[in-house]
Amino acid sequence: xxxxxxxAPASPVxxxxxxxxxxxxxxxxxxxxxxxxxxxxxxxGGFPDRVLEAGFPLELSPSSGxxxxxxxxxxxxxxxxxxxxxxxxxxxxxxTEAEFCARLGRTALMVLDDCYVAxxxxxxxxxxxxxxxxxxxxxxxxxxxxxxxxxxxxxxFPPDLPTYRRDHRSPCAAPKVLVSLGGSVxxxxxxxxxxxxxxxxxxxxxxxxxxxxxxxEVPLLLLSRxxxxxxxxxxxxxxxxxxxxxxxxxxxVTGGGVSAIEAVALGVPLLVVRLAENQALNTAxxxxxxxxxxxxxxxxxxxxxxxxxELLGPAWSGLLPRLEALHLSPGGGAVVAAVEHCxxx
Numbered sequence: 001x002x003x004x005x006x007x008a009p010a011s012p013v014x015x016x017x018x019x020x021x022x023x024x025x026x027x028x029x030x031x032x033x034x035x036x037x038x039x040x041x042x043x044x045g046g047f048p049d050r051v052l053e054a055g056f057p058l059e060l061s062p063s064s065g066x067x068x069x070x071x072x073x074x075x076x077x078x079x080x081x082x083x084x085x086x087x088x089x090x091x092x093x094x095x096t097e098a099e100f101c102a103r104l105g106r107t108a109l110m111v112l113d114d115c116y117v118a119x120x121x122x123x124x125x126x127x128x129x130x131x132x133x134x135x136x137x138x139x140x141x142x143x144x145x146x147x148x149x150x151x152x153x154x155x156x157f158p159p160d161l162p163t164y165r166r167d168h169r170s171p172c173a174a175p176k177v178l179v180s181l182g183g184s185v186x187x188x189x190x191x192x193x194x195x196x197x198x199x200x201x202x203x204x205x206x207x208x209x210x211x212x213x214x215x216x217e218v219p220l221l222l223l224s225r226x227x228x229x230x231x232x233x234x235x236x237x238x239x240x241x242x243x244x245x246x247x248x249x250x251x252x253v254t255g256g257g258v259s260a261i262e263a264v265a266l267g268v269p270l271l272v273v274r275l276a277e278n279q280a281l282n283t284a285x286x287x288x289x290x291x292x293x294x295x296x297x298x299x300x301x302x303x304x305x306x307x308x309x310e311l312l313g314p315a316w317s318g319l320l321p322r323l324e325a326l327h328l329s330p331g332g333g334a335v336v337a338a339v340e341h342c343x344x345x
Contacts, residue, residue, distance in 0.1 A: 002083035002084065002345050004084045005038075005039055005082045005085045006025070006036060006038050006086040007038075007073060008021075008038075008087075008088040009063075009088075012043075012044050015255075016045070016047055017257040017259065018088045018112070019088075021112070021127065022086065022088050023051070023056075024156040024157065024159075026038070026056055028156075029336050030056075031336075032333075032336050032340070039073065040059075040061060041060065043063060059076065066091050066092060070092075070100055073087075073100075074100070074103055074104060077104055081106075083343065084339065085109055085110070086110045087111050088111075090115075094117075094118035094120045095120075097109065097120040097121055101120060101121065109122050110124075111125070112124075114126065114278050114281065116141060116281070118142070119141065120146075122146065122147065122342070123146065123149065123338075124136065124149070125154060125335060126148075126151075127149075127154045127155045130151075133149075133150045136150065147338065147339070152328055155331045156258075156332055157262065157330040157331065158241060159330050159332070161265060164246065167324055168324075169267060170320070173204075174204040175249075175250035175251055176206045176208065176248060177206065177252065178210070178242075178253070179209045179252070180254050180259055181253070181273065189273070189298055191222055193253060194207070194222055194223070200309060203230055204232070207231060208233075210236050211235055223235060243266070246262065246266045249268055250269075251270070251316065253273065254272060254273070256272050256273065256283040260272045260283075261282070264328075265326070269292075269311065270292040270311070271294075271295065271307050272292045272295070275298070290318070291319065291322055292319065293307050293319070294307070
């Protein structure tokens with residue numbers, strides 16, 4: 001049995017997508033008999049509780065900037081006699097990673113990447129659908145000795161994802177619409193998306209909104225007004241998994257991160273709103289493959305309205321054949337098997 005430490009920052013601003021995928025990775029390591037410990041700063045939003053509820057031990061880490069955090073991670077790796085440290089964060093340069101690796105001793109470093117940026121690590125994982133190992137090699141983004149795991153074979157889906165897939169979907173007159181825009185969403189965006197959907201949807205359609213962790217970002221007054229006008233609106237707290245909600249939804253509106261990949265895998269016709277630059281490659285891929293309606297500039301009202309109208313119009317039926325033809329499976333087991341082989345576990 002080997003020991004794996006995982007560090008994946010999560011907060012009401014950052015959202016919980018990175019922590020969510022690391023929980024999937026932790027489950028895969030645990031199923032293979034390895035010990036997993038999370039090192040997580042408490043930045044609000046109840047994210048440490050998600051780790052404990054998933055059954056993994058947790059040590060609260062400092063949140064005082066990269067230098068102090070890296071010193072703590074080195075100390076934790078020594079104290080736990082860790083065989084592997086997993087980092088899922090954007091604030092470290094390749095040079096910093098190289099210096100960090102040189103002082104890690106026996107502990108191997110695994111980094112998760114979404115943006116084709118340079119890294120110095122033992123294992124690099126990019127589990128997005130667009131990802132290709134060849135680009136990392138061609139652009140010399142990692143050392144030649146780095147194990148690169150990239151693309152759909154390694155997507156960190158929950159193991160039970162296939163049970164939530166609904167095939168043979170079709171457009172319907174009174175759809176159930178799920179809106180989940182993640183932790184980085186601003187109140188202003190929700191305040192513009194919901195009236196658009198209210199205007200475009202028939203009154204007997206249902207709107208389900210998954211709240212961001214900070215309740216003051218939820219436009220409660222707007223929701224009350226929609227309810228007064230007869231709209232069936234349901235407000236839910238942050239969910240440990242969106243799979244049951246995607247299963248029951250006829251269409252959905254999400255950000256361009258982990259939740260979008262899950263929705264596409266489940267065959268849900270989707271409006272994807274790019275919320276951050278690190279989602280650009282993912283949204284571009286979904287757009288190019290015709291797997292979702294994509295809004296790249298949600299700050300432009302006309303783009304947002306056009307996206308909503310397109311999803312509720314011809315795109316709904318147009319997306320369905322491509323989504324039904326897409327068959328993706330949880331890749332956590334493949335990731336762990338490759339890591340075990342690389343590290344000689």
